[in-house]
Amino acid sequence: MCPSPSRPASSETKRQPVRVVACPTCGKPVKWAPESRWRPFCCERCKLIDLGEWLSDPDEKET
Ligand SMILES: [Zn+2]
Structure with missing residues (x-):
């Protein structure tokens, strides 16, 4: 018997x-949840904004 x-x-x-x-x-x-299709963003717009910021290089050093 093993307890x-x-x-x-x-x-x-x-x-x-x-x-x-x-x-x-x-x-x-x-x-x-599956109903939040843009997660982790709250909406498509936020996702696009984030993508846009990611695409646009903030380090612009062209003169
Ligand atoms: Zn948002």
Whole structure:
């Protein structure tokens, strides 16, 4: 007989709290769910803004 720590198999479904992340562009809370199609951004616009900033090199040293 081996006394294994048998945990009571809970039949209840674990409720996962909806994860919320902050939009990298505007900081708005974004639900990390399939319905948030622009996650981690709150909307398409924020995603485009972020992409735009990434594409435009802030280090312009051309004179
Ligand atoms: Zn946003």
